[in-house]
Amino acid sequence: MKQKIMINLLLASSMLLVFSGIAQAEGDSAAGNEINSMCVGCHGIQGYRTAFPKAYNVPKIGGQHAEYLVKALEGYRDGTRSHPSMTALAKSLTDQQIKDLAAFYASN
Numbered sequence: 770m771k772q773k774i775m776i777n778l779l780l781a782s783s784m785l786l787v788f789s790g791i792a793q794a795e796g797d798s799a800a801g802n803e804i805n806s807m808c809v810g811c812h813g814i815q816g817y818r819t820a821f822p823k824a825y826n827v828p829k830i831g832g833q834h835a836e837y838l839v840k841a842l843e844g845y846r847d848g849t850r851s852h853p854s855m856t857a858l859a860k861s862l863t864d865q866q867i868k869d870l871a872a873f874y875a876s877n
């Protein structure tokens with residue numbers, strides 16, 4: 770009986786380790802939510818447009834795959850994608866912040 774409890778405990782704690790490992794690799798959406806104040810001004814607008822709809826459309830990023838969002842932000846940061854405001858912003862983000870933001874938008 771005692772042995773069974775021990776085994777269950779071991780299983781439970783190794784599962785926890787696995788899950789927390791995944792969470793870190795994919796970013797922390799709560800942390801992303803905090804950084805989101807830098808993005809919501811453009812990406813949070815209904816209809817996904819800035820104040821000048823003809824001048825520029827803002828892509829919908831909520832609900833995209835986290836991996837896609839990370840790639841896009843890294844692209845702006847390293848210059849493989851270019852857009853004046855996104856490049857400037859992405860350059861100010863750390864790898865972890867990019868992952869956190871991606872996790873946040875992927876779940877919203």
Ligand code: HEC
Pocket residue numbers: 804805807808809810811812825826827828829830838841842850851852854855858870
């Ligand atoms: C000044 C307005 C503005 C702000 C602030 C802004 N973005 Fe953007 N974002 C844009 C525009 C416009 C595009 C489309 C650029 C293009 O055509 O490449 C874009 C594109 C993107 C894309 C690529 C989407 C795709 O499908 O191609 C991602 C991801 C993204 N932004 C994330 C963010 C994040 C995260 C933040 C906050 C750190 C942020 N943006 C802040 C205007 C903004």
